[in-house]
Amino acid sequence: MLQGSIVALITPMTGDGQIDYTSLQNLVDYHVRSGTQAIVAVGTTGESSTLDTEEHISVVRHVVKYAAGRIPVIAGTGSNDTAYAIELTQALANSGVVAGLSVTPYYNKPSQEGLYQHFKTVAESSELPLILYNVPGRTGCDLLPQTVARLAEIPNIIGIKEATGSLERLQEIKACCPSDFLLYSGDDGSSCEFMLQGGHGTISVTANVAASQLNTMCQCALAGDREQALAADQPLRALHQALFIDSNPVPIKWACHAVGLVANGQLRLPLVSLAQDKVPELERALESAGVKVGE
Template structure:
């Protein structure tokens, strides 16, 4: 079942190369923390700077290491429909439980173009597909009415809604079938969106505090809103800190400060400024992480 706290896991590098051993350790850290699912090769996984070979390898390692303990939702989106089909077919053959597909960035297709893009991929594959709407990165908005059209396609099962707009999230939930999975794409809207009918979150801060984000989702899903709300506010400073600079730079820096990864990112991303790293470090000290 796809619900709860699903981590958009970082991709660790060492000397410019994929650090496979550390990646496996991060996956185990997530499983031990109670994470409900893992997304390799999402935006937080720096998919934009992975070669096709690396992208496929990252997905394969994740599936192999997870061993079906939680769902693996492979990032397979592209602004090139043919490339998205190729990556989705690979995820399908590798054994991923679902594919997460960002809207085509830069091209700026119309709503009809977005529909046809996803329809073409859905018809070329049989893996469950979760569409991903993040206008802040793609410069276009997948409107609720278009999502409702897509929800009629058999293998499009949900959406990662990262507009930060609860009104839009509510419209998607209202227009789509009851079994359509709506996941928050912003940590700070995870709890309020679940209150409106969402099923969980694809999370950045789960990289750092998988136990607390999973705990919040577990509490909400079991009807304990008080505990869920307390965890929401506990995590709030860390949610803000994860965006002191462009994601995933703060998440990787936090994991570096915790001694889990090197913190290395690929250009055009670069290391956090010393001032922002110090701000992040102080949030983590206050949280009790370091």
């Protein structure tokens, strides 16, 4: 069972927008050193929406190669096109990843039955364990607890990344799903309390740049040590917020470059670099978290 701090890894790029595999290896090594419990490669934060299929599969396979068994890797395998989600899931099923992370179909706005049939069809196309990903703020649809409960009956659907930020939603899912169904926060700002209330971990943007600090918070929260967990989370709170002053992953790519983890903060259109007037807030948040710009 994967618990604790799981990083939603950025996909570093060269100045001309190609995959920067040297920086990618540096990131994997950083997370191994920092105690991160697992890596999600090519999820939303990894710019899955603008990587083509060959790049998507290549990045995941390279992360597995660089991890070399030192840290588990989860692959982003979701799409708003069920057939394409199946293609990605099948292509990565034997790549060395331990699971796929499958986002709710964005833009289409399917019904709850449509969501159920989508995930059921994807899960049944492969033996790869799947983690559902509910992020209605980005996708325009909400995977409700009753539908999650139905999906939890499918043997290789093993958990959910719940990014509504609602602790009430956590309790609703807990009440209707098996006790071994994995519950991950997808909202850094509420992830500490999420784990204190019975969640198993967080799939985190903040972990990209404050990996050891986030791991400490997670370990305290999972141990049920509320005082120490909140104390560890307090310095991170401004960073949790500042990393969303622009669309993810714009701020986190700037931050990873600013602290020397990657060669640059290049993004692919339609995303553009962080506006200069937003830089001071992010710099202050990094400093508060104990992350030094320029290191």
